[in-house]
Amino acid sequence: MNVVEKVGLNRLLEIAQAERLLADFRKIAPESQVALLRLDGRLYAGEAGLLEGVTWETLVEEIERLENGQAITRAGAKVYPLWVGKMLVGALAAAEPASGDHLTFLLDFLKYHLAQAFEKREMARETLDRYREINLLYHIGETIGACLEPDEIPHLVLKEAQRVIPASVRLVLQPPKEGGELEIKAAVDEVGYQENLTRAARTLLSQVSRSGQPDILVDGLLDNSPFGSILCAPIKARERMLGIVLLGRLAGQAVFTASDEKLLMALAGQAGIAIEKAWLHHQEIKRQRMEEELSIGRKIQLSLLPDACPEIPDWEFAVAYQAAQQVGGDYYDYFVLPETGNLGLVIADVTGKGVPAALMMAFSRAIMRAESLSGKRPSAVLNRVNRLILEDSRSRLFLTGLYAILDPKTGRLTYSNGGHEQPMLYRRAENKCQVLSSRGFMLGAFTDIQMEEYSAEIAPGDQLIMFTDGITEARNSEGELFSDERLREVVDAHGSSSAAELLSEIVRAVNEFVGDHPQADDFTLLLVKRSG
Missing domain, CATH: 3.30.450.40 (GAF domain)
Known part of the structure; x- marks a missing residue:
């Protein structure tokens, strides 16, 4: 009105x-x-x-x-x-x-x-x-416009409002961040009538919230109220309702005018911009803090991975690792078994991505390495790891993993598969890639399981390819998967190359297939070639 x-x-x-x-x-x-x-x-x-x-x-x-x-x-x-x-x-x-x-x-x-x-x-x-409007805008540009604290802005709004639109009771109401009824965020009550004002303006607040337009109530519309006029204006940013400014003058005082309404709208408009800017500022600070924390997490996670490939005469090793986010759930590991001098090889993939998967990866790596260094056979190691994950993990994340023991002297590979991608072996004699069939259960998902154990001979010139599903399930813009078939085609074409060269060809083929489509999953690729 x-x-x-x-x-x-x-x-x-x-x-x-x-x-x-x-x-x-x-x-x-x-x-x-x-x-x-x-x-x-x-x-x-x-x-x-x-x-x-x-x-x-x-x-x-x-x-x-x-x-x-x-x-x-x-x-x-x-x-x-x-x-x-x-x-x-x-x-x-x-x-x-x-x-x-x-x-x-x-x-x-x-x-x-x-x-x-x-x-x-x-x-x-x-x-x-x-x-007055220009003067108001100048002042709020120096005060409200420069404030980057969302909780402080309502108090500044009331302070500036009193300079140009004096009122006995002044309130700023905003909905909670999770939504719901308007709540008082700032108040100046010179006469002790704050509750009277919100009660008298209940219908007006609802109307302004719905319409997004300011309004004035005067004496004739304020039954049994100490107020002679009430002025209400929405705080908006890009048509999104952020709150309401409510001013009340007592009966006998000058009523609010259209000029007051215009000034309050100018103030509320600038307040809306300032609140949104402050929120965006805080979100950016949180984002930067998260980026810093993830960057630290990535450094810690990378420090858990081997810093170099093993150096064993007549053997070549190559590895590629890339997380879909700052941190991921894939990991690989090499270690020399103390009693035999054989080489332990691990590749694993935690379900999920990001921080939860990275934490699960660190936990799984620790128990996998501890159990492997005890000298147990691959199937016994995975059985034990499965029990420990079930006993200690509350995250309900699971793990697929392949653990193999390589005897560098004979080329014999003994391995057990915990629900992981089946490894491939390029046979130089046949100039062809074959899948090393193996079955097993995902780790941390089922109790009372017994893992099976398999073996294969790696002859001179052969290459072992171990990988996570981030390789074969990489998608292009049409939603097609890179697939096991495409991986075998690359290995067939370049299997006689060195481990490093074959690794490079596989990564190049995956990247060309995916194109600009964003990486959806972590991927790890571990190659072992018997060169002598």
Whole structure:
């Protein structure tokens, strides 16, 4: 509801000017008795006592129903309403008999003068409003606009509002981050009526929340409330409701005007921008902190992986590892078994990605290495690892893993598969890649399982290819998988190359297949070639 500020004669016509005007009128109409009356019925200028005994409230109700030029007669005097547009500013009272022509001239002159004065006043007020708005925007640019603390901005809003739109009670209400009813985030209550204000404005708050438009309630709409007017404006950013500013003035104080509403909207608009900027700033800080933590996590995780490939005469080793995120769940490991001098080989893949998978990877690596270095056979190691994961892990993440023992002297490979991708072996004699068939259960998923054990002979020129599903399940933009078949084709074509060269060819083929499609999963590739 737009509220128009009532303007009386005293705002449009100086009292000295009014007295001179009526004195000049009496010179041309000596017999006339005239007076100018305020909106409350009090004498403003001219003859006193013209409407003695007349109840002004009743008279005003009748005057407001009159049109320009009409009059009513009371106590031997005619009363003419003085209008500026549709606004009553006062009245002219003339004792009968009064000169018709002279009185008409006086009425016309008063209407013209009051209209001109009102226009000048409105122009001055518009200029002042514009100045107030510019001044407000300047101040809030230095205060609210520079604030990067979302919880501090509501308090700054109320402080700036009081500078230009004084109110007895000032509130900023915002919904919780998780959603729900509006809550008071900042309050200034000079009279102890905070609860009265929220209760009186309940319907107004709901209306403004729905419409996203400001509104004003005035005395006639505020039953049993100490407030004479309430001003409410939404705080928005890109049409998203962030909160509401609520101001209340007590009965008897000046009511809020359209000018106040405009200023509060300017303030609320800047507050919305500032709140969103502050939220984005905090999100960016959190993102940067997370990036730093993940970067540290990546360094720690990489430090858990072997820093170099084994150096064993007549054998070549090559490895490629790439996490889909900063940290991942794939891992590989090499270690020399203390009693036999054989080489332990591990490749594993934790279900999931990111930080949970990385933590599970670290836990799994520790127990896998500890059990392997005890000298147990591959199947016994995986059985034990499965029991330890079930006993100690509460994350409900699982692990696929392949553990193999290589005898570098004979080329014999003994291995057990815990639900992992089946390894491949390139046979130089046949110039062809074959799958080393093996079955097993995912680790950490089932109790009372017994892993099977397999063996293979790696002849001179042969290459063992161990990998995670990030290789074969890499997708291109059409959603196609790289697949085991494509991997075998690359190995068939380049299997006679060195381990490092074959590794490079496989990675290149996967990257060319995937193209610009983002990497969806971690991938690890571990190659072992018997070169002598």
